Every structure is written in C-alpha cells, then in structure tokens.
Amino acid sequence: MSGKPKLHYFNGRGRMESIRWLLAAAGVEFEECFLETKDDLTKLQKDGSLLFQQVPMVEIDGMKMVQTRAIGNYIAAKYNLCGKDLKERALIDMYVEAITDLNELLMTHAFQPADKKEQHFATIVDKATNRYFPVYEKVLKDHGQDFLVGNRFSRADVQLLETLLMAEECKPDILAKFPLLQSFKARISNIPTIKKFLQPGSQRKPPLQEKDVPKLMKIFH
Amino acid sequence: MSGKPRLTYCNGRGRMEPVRWLLAAAGVEFEEIFLETREQYEKLIKDGSLMFQQVPLVEIDGMKMVQTRAILSYIAGKYNLYGKDLKERALIDMYVEGITDLMQMILMFPFAPPEAKEKNLDSIKERATNRYFPVFEKVLKQHGQDFLVNNKFSWADVQLIEAILAVEEKIPAVLSGFPQLQAFKIRMSNMPTIKKFLQPGSPRKPPPDERYVETVLKIFKK
Numbered sequence: 001m002s003g004k005p006k007l008h009y010f011n012g013r014g015r016m017e018s019i020r021w022l023l024a025a026a027g028v029e030f031e032e033c034f035l036e037t038k039d040d041l042t043k044l045q046k047d048g049s050l051l052f053q054q055v056p057m058v059e060i061d062g063m064k065m066v067q068t069r070a071i072g073n074y075i076a077a078k079y080n081l082c083g084k085d086l087k088e089r090a091l092i093d094m095y096v097e098a099i100t101d102l103n104e105l106l107m108t109h110a111f112q113p114a115d116k117k118e119q120h121f122a123t124i125v126d127k128a129t130n131r132y133f134p135v136y137e138k139v140l141k142d143h144g145q146d147f148l149v150g151n152r153f154s155r156a157d158v159q160l161l162e163t164l165l166m167a168e169e170c171k172p173d174i175l176a177k178f179p180l181l182q183s184f185k186a187r188i189s190n191i192p193t194i195k196k197f198l199q200p201g202s203q204r205k206p207p208l209q210e211k212d213v214p215k216l217m218k219i220f221h
Numbered sequence: 222m223s224g225k226p227r228l229t230y231c232n233g234r235g236r237m238e239p240v241r242w243l244l245a246a247a248g249v250e251f252e253e254i255f256l257e258t259r260e261q262y263e264k265l266i267k268d269g270s271l272m273f274q275q276v277p278l279v280e281i282d283g284m285k286m287v288q289t290r291a292i293l294s295y296i297a298g299k300y301n302l303y304g305k306d307l308k309e310r311a312l313i314d315m316y317v318e319g320i321t322d323l324m325q326m327i328l329m330f331p332f333a334p335p336e337a338k339e340k341n342l343d344s345i346k347e348r349a350t351n352r353y354f355p356v357f358e359k360v361l362k363q364h365g366q367d368f369l370v371n372n373k374f375s376w377a378d379v380q381l382i383e384a385i386l387a388v389e390e391k392i393p394a395v396l397s398g399f400p401q402l403q404a405f406k407i408r409m410s411n412m413p414t415i416k417k418f419l420q421p422g423s424p425r426k427p428p429p430d431e432r433y434v435e436t437v438l439k440i441f442k443k
Contacts, residue, residue, distance in 0.1 A: 052319045070314035077307050086298050093291035098273045131273055
C-alpha cells in the first residue's frame with residue numbers, strides 16, 4: 001500500500017476530473033484504477049466498496065470516499081484550499097457550486113443526441129457568457145487580486161481554471177469579452193503544480209470523444 | 222433589520238426546504254419572502270441580489286448567499302452540525318450527498334409529464350429501498366447509536382429525517398423493511414426543535430401541488 005490516494009473511475013474526465021485537478025493543484029500524487037467493463041463496476045459494487053454503488057470512489061486516509069462533492073470538500077480542507085474561516089468558505093462554496101453547474105452542462109455535451117446538440121451548445125455558450133463568466137470577471141475586477149477569495153489560492157481558483165479551459169475547448173474564443181479571466185487563466189496556469197498538470201503525460205484526461213461514448217454507456221447502463 | 226436569516230424562494234418546498242429544515246433543527250428563527258410573480262424575480266436579478274440569477278437566496282450574517290449546498294454548509298458549520306473534524310465531516314458529506322441524490326428525484330417529480338409519473342414513482346421506490354435506505358439502516362445497526370455520525374446530532378440526521386418523511390408521503394409503507402430507520406424517524410421527530418417544525422403553523426411547507434408547479438413555471442420558465 002503506497003499511502004497515495006487511489007482513484008476509481010473510467011479512463012476519462014467525467015465526475016472525477018475536478019478531483020484530479022484538486023489533488024494535482026495541491027501537489028498530491030495519486031494512483032488510478034480504471035473501470036473498463038461493466039464487470040469492473042459490478043465487482044466494486046459486490047465487494048461493498050461503493051457506499052451508494054456509484055463511482056467516483058477515492059481511497060484516501062483509510063476511507064473509501066464516494067460522492068464527488070464529499071471527496072472534493074475533504075481534499076480541499078485537508079490541503080488548506082477552502083479559505084481561512086466560515087465566511088471565506090461560504091464564498092468559495094458559492095463560486096465552486098456555480099462552476100459545477102456550468103461543468104455539468106459541459107460534461108453532458110458529448111451525450112446529447114444529434115438533434116439536440118446544437119441547442120445544447122447554444123445553452124452552454126449563453127450560460128457561460130451571460131450567467132457565470134461575468135460574475136468571476138467582476139469579482140477579479142472589484143478586488144484586483146490574483147485569486148478569487150481572500151487573496152489566497154483556493155479550490156475556487158482551481159475549479160474556475162478547469163472550467164475556463166473546458167469552455168475554450170468547446171468554443172475557442174469564449175473568453176473574448178473577459179480580459180481578466182484571460183489573465184487569470186494565464187496566471188493560474190503558471191502555478192508550478194498546475195503547470196505540471198497541464199503538461200503532456202500528466203494524469204489530466206482528454207475531452208470525451210464521441211467514439212468513446214458507447215463504451216461508457218456499456219459500463220454504466 | 223431583525224438579524225434573523227431571510228429566505229427568498231417560492232412558497233413551497235423545492236430547493237429551499239432542506240434549508241428550512243436545517244435552520245429549524247438548529248433552533249434558528251428565520252423570515253421568508255415568497256416569489257409570486259416573474260416581475261419580483263426580475264427585480265431581484267436587476268438589483269444584483271442573485272449572484273447567478275437564481276434562487277434560493279438566503280440573507281445571513283451580512284451575506285446574500287446563493288447555491289443551496291453553499292448555504293447548507295454554512296449553516297451546518299455555524300451551528301455545529303458538521304462534525305468535530307475533517308473525517309466526521311467527510312462522513313456527513315457522503316451521507317448528505319447520497320440523500321440529496323434521492324431528494325432530487327422527489328424534487329423533479331411534480332414537473333414530469335403525467336405519463337412519466339408512475340415510472341418515476343417506481344424509480345423513487347427502487348432507489349430508496351435498494352440503494353439509499355439500506356445504507357443508513359446498516360449504519361445505525363452497526364453502531365447502535367442514536368445519530369448517524371459519532372453519536373452526535375448533525376446535518377446528516379436532519380437530511381435523513383426530511384428524506385424519510387418525503388418518501389413516505391409518496392410511498393407510505395416504504396420503511397417496512399427498515400426497523401432501525403423507523404426508530405430513527407420517531408427519535409428525530411421527538412427532538413424538540415424538529416418536533417416544533419413538524420407541527421402545524423411552522424415554516425415547513427406542504428408537498429408540492431399543481432398550483433405550486435404553475436407558480437414555478439410562470440416565474441422561471443423562459
């Protein structure tokens with residue numbers, strides 16, 4: 001046993017990617033166990049490893065943690081990425097929850113039936129550029145600091161960067177009207193742990209390809 | 222200004238009900254503003270009260286908090302319902318998140334088309350009795366304590382009692398295979414703050430009806 005956290009998921013982003021980002025940002029090395037077939041999932045369910053029969057599952061500090069938010073909260077708190085007091089945490093939580101809502105839209109794009117894809121894409125762009133990005137642009141403008149909350153690096157910065165990059169994959173010029181988000185992106189990408197995660201060969205996963213969707217459906221449905 | 226938390230939402234359960242439960246369980250009095258028209262909602266957006274243009278909104282301790290989980294985490298932390306350390310919090314978070322997945326099915330139920338209702342009800346029953354309730358039945362059986370996490374009342378207990386009652390409204394005999402949960406339900410219902418919340422005249426909202434669904438669609442649908 002290595003003592004490193006061990007992540008159980010399929011070999012792709014999905015709901016585990018934000019956990020990979022957080023661990024990487026905190027400079028924590030981790031191992032991964034990839035589900036390739038439905039049998040892999042069934043085996044985990046049968047041996048009682050999955051509290052609610054679902055992945056993500058992360059083995060960490062003697063626990064078999066499930067539920068993405070629970071896992072994210074634990075890692076963020078353990079590595080001092082959730083603010084210095086309840087009020088900073090409240091702000092970080094609000095920012096992270098909203099980013100998660102946008103992430104959910106981005107994540108489900110590959111699964112949309114062909115006739116719904118265009119509409120879904122339009123929704124993503126609309127929500128990103130009218131509901132979410134303006135908030136973070138304004139936060140950065142109002143305080144003029146490098147990080148979103150309390151002038152200190154937190155999980156909110158990590159999750160925002162993750163989402164900005166995913167949104168750009170969806171529409172490369174999506175940050176055109178958001179100069180502070182562009183400089184935020186550059187700045188946070190240069191933090192050593194994150195820079196390392198963004199390099200080829202890291203445990204960061206590529207976007208889901210349409211050709212991979214059938215295999216995924218086989219595991220989970 | 223009263224200093225009490227102020228909740229802004231429709232006059233019904235929806236995403237705000239867990240917040241009402243948690244504040245009530247913590248013995249915290251609160252005020253409520255009910256959205257009845259689209260104009261009210263648009264005004265809230267215009268005056269910048271809704272960070273992401275959405276409710277729930279809870280004004281508390283000088284903040285205009287949005288995002289249900291952020292609100293709940295803050296309340297749980299403030300009123301010592303979030304465990305004594307990181308590991309207890311991890312357990313509470315896992316339990317709460319699992320229960321929230323079940324509650325999401327109940328939340329969406331009134332908004333599904335009539336022809337999907339029977340299938341959705343079956344799904345709720347299946348998930349409750351095969352995925353979620355067995356976990357908590359086992360937790361209670363294994364440690365034999367009154368509360369889910371480390372013998373102390375927490376957010377997880379509040380969320381579970383809320384979910385049990387909500388599922389029972391739809392599937393009255395749902396606890397028949399779960400003696401520990403039956404005892405848990407009675408125990409929680411008898412805690413003074415929760416007992417008070419369960420009485421008529423409390424801020425607890427009734428199950429959603431057609432009028433509630435209409436109001437929500439009228440205010441929020443684009």
